[in-house]
Amino acid sequence: MSATRVEELETPVLTIDLDRVERNIESMQAYCDEHELAFRPHTKTHKLPQVARMQVDAGAVGLTCQKLGEAEVMADAGFGDIMVTYPLVGWQKAERLADLAGRVAMSVVGDSAVVAGGLSEVLAERGVTVDFLVECDTGFGRTGVQTPVEAAELAECVSALPGLRFAGLMTYPSLAPSGPWLKEARAETEKRGLEVASVSGGGTPRARHTHELGVITELRAGTYVYGDRTCIALDCMTLDDCAVHVLATVVSRPTPDRAILDTGSKALTSDPVPVEGIDGFGYLLEHPEAAVYALNEEHGYVDVSLCDAKPEVGDVVRVLPNHVCVAVNLQDDVVVHRSGEVVDIWPVAARGKLR
Amino acid sequence: MSATRVEELETPVLTIDLDRVERNIESMQAYCDEHELAFRPHTKTHKLPQVARMQVDAGAVGLTCQKLGEAEVMADAGFGDIMVTYPLVGWQKAERLADLAGRVAMSVVGDSAVVAGGLSEVLAERGVTVDFLVECDTGFGRTGVQTPVEAAELAECVSALPGLRFAGLMTYPSLAPSGPWLKEARAETEKRGLEVASVSGGGTPRARHTHELGVITELRAGTYVYGDRTCIALDCMTLDDCAVHVLATVVSRPTPDRAILDTGSKALTSDPVPVEGIDGFGYLLEHPEAAVYALNEEHGYVDVSLCDAKPEVGDVVRVLPNHVCVAVNLQDDVVVHRSGEVVDIWPVAARGKLR
Numbered sequence: 001m002s003a004t005r006v007e008e009l010e011t012p013v014l015t016i017d018l019d020r021v022e023r024n025i026e027s028m029q030a031y032c033d034e035h036e037l038a039f040r041p042h043t044k045t046h047k048l049p050q051v052a053r054m055q056v057d058a059g060a061v062g063l064t065c066q067k068l069g070e071a072e073v074m075a076d077a078g079f080g081d082i083m084v085t086y087p088l089v090g091w092q093k094a095e096r097l098a099d100l101a102g103r104v105a106m107s108v109v110g111d112s113a114v115v116a117g118g119l120s121e122v123l124a125e126r127g128v129t130v131d132f133l134v135e136c137d138t139g140f141g142r143t144g145v146q147t148p149v150e151a152a153e154l155a156e157c158v159s160a161l162p163g164l165r166f167a168g169l170m171t172y173p174s175l176a177p178s179g180p181w182l183k184e185a186r187a188e189t190e191k192r193g194l195e196v197a198s199v200s201g202g203g204t205p206r207a208r209h210t211h212e213l214g215v216i217t218e219l220r221a222g223t224y225v226y227g228d229r230t231c232i233a234l235d236c237m238t239l240d241d242c243a244v245h246v247l248a249t250v251v252s253r254p255t256p257d258r259a260i261l262d263t264g265s266k267a268l269t270s271d272p273v274p275v276e277g278i279d280g281f282g283y284l285l286e287h288p289e290a291a292v293y294a295l296n297e298e299h300g301y302v303d304v305s306l307c308d309a310k311p312e313v314g315d316v317v318r319v320l321p322n323h324v325c326v327a328v329n330l331q332d333d334v335v336v337h338r339s340g341e342v343v344d345i346w347p348v349a350a351r352g353k354l355r
Numbered sequence: 356m357s358a359t360r361v362e363e364l365e366t367p368v369l370t371i372d373l374d375r376v377e378r379n380i381e382s383m384q385a386y387c388d389e390h391e392l393a394f395r396p397h398t399k400t401h402k403l404p405q406v407a408r409m410q411v412d413a414g415a416v417g418l419t420c421q422k423l424g425e426a427e428v429m430a431d432a433g434f435g436d437i438m439v440t441y442p443l444v445g446w447q448k449a450e451r452l453a454d455l456a457g458r459v460a461m462s463v464v465g466d467s468a469v470v471a472g473g474l475s476e477v478l479a480e481r482g483v484t485v486d487f488l489v490e491c492d493t494g495f496g497r498t499g500v501q502t503p504v505e506a507a508e509l510a511e512c513v514s515a516l517p518g519l520r521f522a523g524l525m526t527y528p529s530l531a532p533s534g535p536w537l538k539e540a541r542a543e544t545e546k547r548g549l550e551v552a553s554v555s556g557g558g559t560p561r562a563r564h565t566h567e568l569g570v571i572t573e574l575r576a577g578t579y580v581y582g583d584r585t586c587i588a589l590d591c592m593t594l595d596d597c598a599v600h601v602l603a604t605v606v607s608r609p610t611p612d613r614a615i616l617d618t619g620s621k622a623l624t625s626d627p628v629p630v631e632g633i634d635g636f637g638y639l640l641e642h643p644e645a646a647v648y649a650l651n652e653e654h655g656y657v658d659v660s661l662c663d664a665k666p667e668v669g670d671v672v673r674v675l676p677n678h679v680c681v682a683v684n685l686q687d688d689v690v691v692h693r694s695g696e697v698v699d700i701w702p703v704a705a706r707g708k709l710r
Contacts, residue, residue, distance in 0.1 A: 010447040012709050044652070066653050086653060087606040089617070089669055092365040111607050114668040142654055143607040143615050251442040252466050252498040260498050262444070266684060267709050270626050297399070297681060298421050298441060299497055313469040314444055326652060329621060329685075332707045352687045354367050354622050 006340050007316055011249040012263040014331045015318075018338050020243035021051065021225060028207065028224050029058045035211035040064050040083060042202065042222030045325045047350035048334075049077035051225060062105070064202075064220045068096050069353030075104045077349070083107040085170065085202070085220065087115045087135070087143060093355075094122035097130060107131035109170045111145045116158045123163025131167035132158045133200060136185055138171045138178035148181060152188035159194055168196050172220075173203030179213035186215060205234045228324035229283050233275040245285065245318040246327060248300060250311045259290070259311050261300035263319055269326035270295055282319040287311060292319070361695050362671055366604040367618040369686045370673075373693050375598035376406065376580060383562065383579050384413045390566035395419050395438060397557065397577030400680045402705035403689075404432035406580060417460070419557075419575045423451050424708030430459045432704070438462040440525065440557070440575065442470045442490070442498060448710075449477035452485060462486035464525045466500045471513050478518025486522035487513045488555060491540055493526045493533035503536060507543035514549055523551050527575075528558030534568035541570060560589045583679035584638050588630040600640065600673040601682060603655060605666045614645070614666050616655035618674055624681035625650055637674040642666060647674070 006015050032039035041055045042064040052063055052074060062081030065071040071082045087110045088097055097119065100106050108130055110116050116132060123130055134154045137144030145151045151169060159166040169185055171178050178201060186196045201210055202220035210219050223231060227242035248263035268282055281300065282292040289306040300319070304310045311317060321327040328334070329351055336344040361370050387394035396410045397419040407418055407429060417436030420426040426437045442465045443452055452474065455461050463485055465471050471487060478485055489509045492499030500506045506524060514521040524540055526533050533556060541551045556565055557575035565574050578586060582597035603618035623637055636655065637647040644661035655674070659665045666672060676682040683689070684706055691699040 010445060010710050086617075087615075089604050089606045090365060111609060112668055115606070118669070137609055141613075142651070142656065143609055146609060249444050251444045251470070254466060254492055254497075254499055254501060258496075260442075262441075265624075265626065265681065269620075270624065270681075271620065296497070297684075301497065313467055314473070326620065326625075329652075330707075331709070352685075354686070355365050 004342055006337050011247045012267040013247050015245050015335045017243040018336050024225050025054055025058050031208050038218040040220050042220050045222035047348050067353045069355055070350040073350040081105045085109050094119050098123050098126040098128050101128040101130050109133045109135040111135045111143050113157050120161035120163045129165050132164040133168045133170040136169055136171045138181040148185035148188050151185040155189045155194050156192050168198035170200040174201030182215045205236045226324045229320050229322045230273045233273050233278045244324050248317055248319050250313050250315045253313055257305040259302040259304050263300045264298045265295040266297040268321050269323055271323040271326055273322045285318040359697055361692050366602045367622040368602050370600050370690045372598040373691050379580050380409055380413050386563055393573040395575050397575050400577035402703050422708045424710055425705040428705040436460045440464050449474050453478050453481040453483050456483040456485050464488045464490040466490040466498050468512050475516035475518045484520050487519040488523045488525040491524055491526045493536040503540035503543050506540040510544045510549050511547050523553035525555040529556030537570045560591045581679045584675050584677045585628045588628050588633045599679050603674050605668050605670045608668055612660040614657040614659050618655045619653045620650040621652040623676045624678055626678040626681055628677050640673040
């Protein structure tokens with residue numbers, strides 16, 4: 001691609017507005033600095049060492065990854081402090097974690113003695129030590145121990161295991177009820193004579209309320225760096241904050257009311273916006289009245305009945321995705337621009353990485 | 356990965372049962388042979404030259420691709436007859452099509468004079484000719500001309516354009532109403548003195564009813580080769596036909612009723628089964644009573660309350676995906692086995708390929 005303006009690129013293509021990315025990074029780091037929170041941005045949103053570098057240069061203490069494969073990419077790119085916020089199960093993952101721990105400072109999370117024990121066995125054998133945070137389900141209903149007492153008990157178990165260093169408590173996402181929950185878990189843990197060095201909370205939607213909880217010492221957030229339609233629906237970012245768009249071409253206008261884009265679930269994801277009353281699979285910047293009412297893998301179905309100026313075959317439109325992390329994972333490379341002027345093309349180095 | 360049994364592989368991982376693939380290929384080819392239908396399997400499901408080779412060796416007349424990028428992979432792998440069933444818009448795509456047409460027999464589809472004209476200009480300039488089929492919307496409501504007369508008019512337009520050879524009519528999917536629609540379109544087209552060399556229909560669910568329509572000469576189908584939860588819900592394949600499973604590990608059992616798998620939308624897709632009354636995001640072979648009730652990118656939420664033997668942390672389970680084409684697109688490589696014995700690992704050569 002030798003185009004110099006994003007509109008000239010072959011579609012579909014995911015573009016990143018670097019000015020907006022810089023602004024988002026600065027703003028969230030300033031929030032954390034103001035409230036003396038350590039900031040550990042989640043790389044699952046961008047999957048790019050280039051953006052991770054901007055985040056660390058701005059003041060982040062380290063990175064968050066969801067998969068070991070992502071952590072390996074970031075370690076290879078020179079980052080020295082990585083937390084994998086996912087329970088690692090199985091000997092292959094323990095061995096890979098040991099490899100990483102021999103090169104960089106690693107921390108992991110888990111919600112059971114089975115997970116901790118499996119890691120400990122391999123890490124101790126390999127002579128390396130990894131920080132372990134107890135994952136707490138403070139209301140989301142996914143992974144995590146179910147009560148503050150369970151958290152303290154697992155902390156006690158972990159602190160006795162070779163190869164692991166008990167490093168604190170972790171939750172996702174941090175919501176209002178997470179505050180009292182984590183305070184109680186910290187007290188229960190300290191009652192057992194253990195130090196709770198870190199209480200790590202996460203999630204973009206409530207990120208700027210983290211200090212109100214009065215217990216969290218470290219924030220993890222990913223989506224804040226790009227924004228998406230869900231962030232707008234949740235009222236934590238504006239349309240002008242959103243840095244990522246998928247450029248699409250109208251390939252068919254079979255009826256007066258229907259336009260078909262060359263951008264389907266294979267470029268945008270079929271994830272809905274998880275907010276009552278918000279339908280559709282993307283927002284068209286050039287046609288705010290249009291509704292992306294369905295997706296197939298390569299087709300985006302757009303109802304243009306309410307558009308004053310209807311898009312024609314060959315028109316290129318910018319689509320704001322529902323869920324940017326997933327959209328990024330579908331791209332082999334992304335185009336970086338400033339005000340529409342292409343400045344670089346980056347391979348998405350940590351794309352895929354299922355394991 | 357040096358494991359010899361699929362159960363020993365690091366998860367998540369997508370596995371392909373080669374015995375079942377062979378059986379599915381044989382069976383669909385036998386159907387086409389019996390009814391004297393040309394068979395042009397869609398490669399979007401497998402994205403693998405290895406499987407395409409098996410399909411052509413079994414008697415397929417050529418391949419179907421949805422994207423030029425997929426066609427380029429298949430042409431590089433030595434396949435000589437490729438149809439791209441997608442309207443190609445923009446000069447970059449016309450140039451790439453011309454490149455391909457200089458190497459292999461190419462056919463394309465479109466539903467407007469704009470699409471045909473854009474291609475014609477570049478192809479004629481480059482001195483190559485491509486077969487063009489008029490895409491007909493016979494009821495699905497996606498792309499395609501809206502009436503049989505429109506089909507004939509576009510056929511007439513195409514037949515006058517240099518660089519294009521009018522080659523027939525195409526629809527997706529071919530359902531019961533497609534029969535009369537296409538017969539009328541064929542008659543209208545022939546009335547204008549044009550030969551309708553091919554009437555190409557597609558889709559796995561109704562594939563084996565194609566001959567009943569009495570007008571279709573060529574069948575395109577993709578999903579039949581692997582099967583998925585949607586195929587079972589639509590009653591066109593059985594559980595024992597399904598060749599693809601995603602192996603997942605239980606990484607958390609936070610409550611008596613909840614298990615969390617290391618397999619989320621990033622390995623399975625968030626596509627629902629598009630059939631009323633069928634919920635969830637996958638079927639667990641080892642725990643048929645379990646319900647995969649939600650997915651995040653890396654987490655599969657399973658309700659195990661109805662399971663007699665509940666899966667424990669560390670257990671590996673096989674998940675039948677809702678929509679196999681999308682699941683395949685999320686894998687960098689796939690593991691091929693016979694009766695669970697690993698026989699090969701294949702890179703998914705035509706994965707991604709958004710353009």
